[in-house]
Amino acid sequence: MMRILRWLALPPLGLLLAAAAVLLANEWAVAQASRRVADVPYVAASAPDFSSERHRLDIYQPRAKTAAPRPVVLFIHGGSWDSGSKDDILYKAIGRRLAKNGFVGVVISYRLAPQVLVPQQADDCARALAWTVAHVAEYGGDPGHLVLMGHSAGGGLAALLATGSDTLLARHGLPAGAAHAVLLDDPAGLDMLDYLTKMEYDGDAKYLVPFSKDPAVWRQASALYHVRAGAPPMSFYIGGETYPSIKESSEKFRRRLVQLGAAPKYVVLPGKKHVGMVTQLFWTNNELYDELKRLAR
Numbered sequence: 001m002m003r004i005l006r007w008l009a010l011p012p013l014g015l016l017l018a019a020a021a022v023l024l025a026n027e028w029a030v031a032q033a034s035r036r037v038a039d040v041p042y043v044a045a046s047a048p049d050f051s052s053e054r055h056r057l058d059i060y061q062p063r064a065k066t067a068a069p070r071p072v073v074l075f076i077h078g079g080s081w082d083s084g085s086k087d088d089i090l091y092k093a094i095g096r097r098l099a100k101n102g103f104v105g106v107v108i109s110y111r112l113a114p115q116v117l118v119p120q121q122a123d124d125c126a127r128a129l130a131w132t133v134a135h136v137a138e139y140g141g142d143p144g145h146l147v148l149m150g151h152s153a154g155g156g157l158a159a160l161l162a163t164g165s166d167t168l169l170a171r172h173g174l175p176a177g178a179a180h181a182v183l184l185d186d187p188a189g190l191d192m193l194d195y196l197t198k199m200e201y202d203g204d205a206k207y208l209v210p211f212s213k214d215p216a217v218w219r220q221a222s223a224l225y226h227v228r229a230g231a232p233p234m235s236f237y238i239g240g241e242t243y244p245s246i247k248e249s250s251e252k253f254r255r256r257l258v259q260l261g262a263a264p265k266y267v268v269l270p271g272k273k274h275v276g277m278v279t280q281l282f283w284t285n286n287e288l289y290d291e292l293k294r295l296a297r
Contacts, residue, residue: 034060034099036092037139042108042131043124051111057128058086059139060095060105069142071296073098074106074132074179076125078152078188078278081210082113094281101289103296104141106132110157113210118189118221121210122160122168129161129179130172145296148179148232151278155187159223159253162231181233181295185288186242186277190249193218193225201245224249227256234264235291239272246274265291 036058043055062070075098077084077091085091086109098105110124133143150158160168162182169178189195192211196204196218211218219225234257238250254266269277280286 033064034062034096034105036060036095040131042128054109054111055124055127056086057106057108057131058092058095059136060099060103060107061139062099062102062104066140069137070102070104070140071145071147071180071293072106072132072136072141072143073103073147073149073292073296074108074129076108076110076148076150076154076157078150078154079112081118081121081153081189081207084112084153085109090279090282094278097281097284097289098292100284101293103292104136104139106136106141117212117217118157118192118210119217122157122221125157125161126168126172126174129169130174133174133178145180146178147181147183147292147295149183149185149292150187151185152188152274155184156189156221156223158182159184159187159190160221160226162234163223163226163228164231176228176230177232179232181235183235183237183288183292183295184250185237185281186239186246186272186274187236187250188243188246190222190253191224192222194222195245195249224253224256227253227260229260229262231257231260231262233262233295235295236264236266237277237288237291238266238268239274239277240268240270241272242274242277 038058039056040059041055042057043050075094077086086107091107095105095107108128110121136143148158148161162179164176169176193215196207196211211221236250236254238247254264257264281288
């Protein structure tokens with residue numbers, strides 16, 4: 001009680017500095033529990049489309065020794081298909097927290113619009129998955145217990161990998177069940193054919209840059225149209241106050257999985273907005289980490 005009273009007595013600047021000190025101390029403690037192997041290329045430098053900046057991933061390993069290989073989480077960031085990087089502060093924090101929770105965390109970057117369209121972004125993610133399956137054992141991970149996870153645009157890309165999206169996995173030598181399970185965190189872009197056909201909201205035209213003006217591409221880049229029987233188990237976490245389009249497309253995806261006899265775990269978090277659905281991962285004991293542990297079994 002006295003500590004709380006002392007905090008309340010601080011002037012605003014002092015309170016902010018004290019809060020910053022607590023956050024930094026917490027981040028330092030979390031970081032000590034893991035090691036980061038940075039900027040690993042997942043595409044051969046000889047590939048004609050190799051991007052020395054974007055075709056890279058970071059690996060977060062728990063420092064604690066274990067005899068058995070650890071489960072793996074491959075995290076795909078969001079950013080409206082035209083922004084974001086594994087090097088963003090938040091995504092580094094997520095990588096450290098994955099390791100803190102006992103996973104080998106793999107956090108990737110991929111090429112962005114306007115340089116490439118969403119199908120090429122999905123192909124980048126498939127190549128990152130193929131690299132991880134082939135090499136994560138070298139870092140203490142178990143490729144047989146790999147969970148895909150993505151937020152926002154990254155959730156839509158993870159869903160494309162989970163459904164196989166025609167030949168997306170096969171052309172990189174991956175089986176349909178390359179991922180053991182999938183967690184979609186407020187995923188965007190599950191049904192862009194419907195979304196871009198309707199163009200209901202102000203600013204929707206900006207999505208014609210990553211998805212083009214071709215309805216065939218909209219369909220190709222929408223995981224809803226690739227859902228199949230035998231897809232890996234999926235969990236959805238949806239913000240109660242997220243965008244209507246995310247609620248609607250996620251619910252359509254859920255219904256399709258139910259029709260196929262593969263009902264997903266589907267959780268709506270009351271009061272959560274879209275951004276809050278990813279920033280909550282800053283907290284090491286967030287329930288999504290518990291769900292990842294369940295999915296990885």
